[in-house]
Amino acid sequence: MANLEELLRKLSEEFEKRNRKSKELAEKAKNIMVQGGSHNLRLWSPFPFIVSSAKGAIVKDVDGNEYIDYWQGHYANILGHNPDILNRASSSAHKKGCLHTGFEDEWEIKLGELILDTLGHKNWKIRFTTSGTLANTYACMLSFSYTGREMVLKVGGGWHGSTPYLLKGVKFKKGKGFEEVESKGIPDEFGGKIIITRFNDPEDLENKIKRFGDKIACFILEPFIGAGGFIPGDPEYLKLCRKLTEEKGIVLIFDEIISGFRFCANALHKYFGIEPDLVTFGKIIGGGHAVSAVAGKREIMELCGDDEPIQRRVKFEGGTYSSHPEYMMSGYILLKYLIDNENEIYPKIGKLGKMLREGIDSCFSKEGLPVLCSGGDREGVLQSSFFMPNFFKKDLKEIKSPEDVQDEEIVDLNLKEKVLKVFLVNNGINVVHGGGAISYSHNEEHIKKTISVFEEFAHFIKKNI
Numbered sequence: 001m002a003n004l005e006e007l008l009r010k011l012s013e014e015f016e017k018r019n020r021k022s023k024e025l026a027e028k029a030k031n032i033m034v035q036g037g038s039h040n041l042r043l044w045s046p047f048p049f050i051v052s053s054a055k056g057a058i059v060k061d062v063d064g065n066e067y068i069d070y071w072q073g074h075y076a077n078i079l080g081h082n083p084d085i086l087n088r089a090s091s092s093a094h095k096k097g098c099l100h101t102g103f104e105d106e107w108e109i110k111l112g113e114l115i116l117d118t119l120g121h122k123n124w125k126i127r128f129t130t131s132g133t134l135a136n137t138y139a140c141m142l143s144f145s146y147t148g149r150e151m152v153l154k155v156g157g158g159w160h161g162s163t164p165y166l167l168k169g170v171k172f173k174k175g176k177g178f179e180e181v182e183s184k185g186i187p188d189e190f191g192g193k194i195i196i197t198r199f200n201d202p203e204d205l206e207n208k209i210k211r212f213g214d215k216i217a218c219f220i221l222e223p224f225i226g227a228g229g230f231i232p233g234d235p236e237y238l239k240l241c242r243k244l245t246e247e248k249g250i251v252l253i254f255d256e257i258i259s260g261f262r263f264c265a266n267a268l269h270k271y272f273g274i275e276p277d278l279v280t281f282g283k284i285i286g287g288g289h290a291v292s293a294v295a296g297k298r299e300i301m302e303l304c305g306d307d308e309p310i311q312r313r314v315k316f317e318g319g320t321y322s323s324h325p326e327y328m329m330s331g332y333i334l335l336k337y338l339i340d341n342e343n344e345i346y347p348k349i350g351k352l353g354k355m356l357r358e359g360i361d362s363c364f365s366k367e368g369l370p371v372l373c374s375g376g377d378r379e380g381v382l383q384s385s386f387f388m389p390n391f392f393k394k395d396l397k398e399i400k401s402p403e404d405v406q407d408e409e410i411v412d413l414n415l416k417e418k419v420l421k422v423f424l425v426n427n428g429i430n431v432v433h434g435g436g437a438i439s440y441s442h443n444e445e446h447i448k449k450t451i452s453v454f455e456e457f458a459h460f461i462k463k464n465i
Helices: 004-018 020-030 084-096 106-119 132-147 188-192 202-215 235-248 268-272 298-304 325-340 342-366 413-426 444-464
Strands: 051-055 058-061 066-069 124-129 151-155 194-197 216-221 251-256 278-281 292-297 371-374 386-391
Touching (some): 004 020, 066 444, 106 124, 124 132, 124 298, 132 278, 194 202, 216 235, 235 251, 235 268, 251 268, 292 298, 325 342, 342 386, 342 444, 386 413, 413 444
Parallel strands (some): 151 194, 151 216, 216 251, 251 278
Antiparallel strands (some): 278 292
C-alpha cells in the first residue's frame, strides 16, 4: 500500500505533464510575487493551472485543459462565469465610459435601495466598501462605538477575513483547539479580547455570554459556516443567539459574505426569521466585482456619519474604489435578476447540490470508506448548492460544528486538501477545500460527470491506502 506522500507525488507528476505552460508561468510568477500570487487559496501544490478563459460552469487553462469549476470566483458567481446578462451590461457601460470618477452615482442608490427593500427591515441603512474583510472590520468598529465595549465573541472555525479584530480561532490546532491567534503583526492584547464559542452549541454560548456578556461589544457569526466546513446553523441555535445578545446589549452581526443571496434571493437570516443588528455582504452582491457592504440599524450605522461627535464617530470613510459605478450597476442587475427569477434559480441549484452531496456520499459508502459530505441541512429544506466531502478516520453520523471537520484526530485533512485536489484536476474537476458551490450554469451532466470522478477517487483510495 502506498502512503499519501507517494500517491501525491505520482498525481503531481501526471499534473505537470498536462500543464507545462502553466508550470512555466507559475515559476515566473514566483520570481515576481510572494509565493507566486496575491491570494493563498489560489496557490496550491505542485502549482496552480493558469486560466485562459471562463464561461458558465467551465474554465480552460493555457495548456488547453478544461475543468468543471466549483470554485466559481470564490463562490461569487452564482450564475456561472461571465453570464451574458452581466457581459452585455458591462459592454454597454464601457462604450459610455465607465472608469472610476470618484463621484456619487445613481447606480449606488439603486443597489442600496434594492438590498434594503429586499431585506425589509425598518429603519436600516447601508454603506458599501470593497472587500469582506473591510466590511467585517467596520462592523466590529461600529459595535465598539455603539456599546462602549471592546470584546468580540465569535465561533471557532468562523472566517471573517484578515481583520485583526477577528483573527483568532479560524483553524483548529492540536492541543489548542480554536484558541490560537492566527497571525503575527497583531498586538498581543487583541487575542485576549476575542472570545471563542462552539458553533451550534447552545450550552457553550450561554456560558460564554454569562461569563463575558457585559464586556462583549458584538457576537459575529455566519448563519451558514463557509470556509470552516459548509455547516448550516441550527435554527433554534440562531434564535438563541438573538435572544441572548438582546438581553446583554450585544450587537449581533451576521456575516453573510458567502450566504447572502446564495440560498434564496435575500439574506439567509430572512429565511430563518431572525433580524440581526448588523449584516455584512460581499461576493454575489457585486455581480463579479469588488463590492461588499455593511447594513444595519440606523442608530448604529449613522455612527460613521460626519455629524457624529468625535468621541463616538467611526471612520468608515470608504476607499478610493468604494461604490465604483460599474460595480454598482453589475450588482444591481444581478440581484434584480436573482429576485425576478428566484423560483427557477434556487430550486435548480438546490436540487443539483443535493444530488451531488448524496452522489459523493454513495461513492465512498460503496467502498466502505467513512466519508460524509457537508453543505446541506438535516431537514433537507435548505436549497443549498454547497458540498464538501470530509474524510473521517472513524464513522461520524452528523456534522454540527467546524471541530467535526477540522480536528485531525478524527479527519484526514491531507487527503481532502492535497490528494483529492490533484486527482480531481487531473480528471477535469476543480474544487477548493475538496468541494465548492454549484452555479446556475451547472447541469445534471456536470453533476453526473463529477460523481463519476469521485467514484474513481473512492476506488483509487480503497486500492492504494
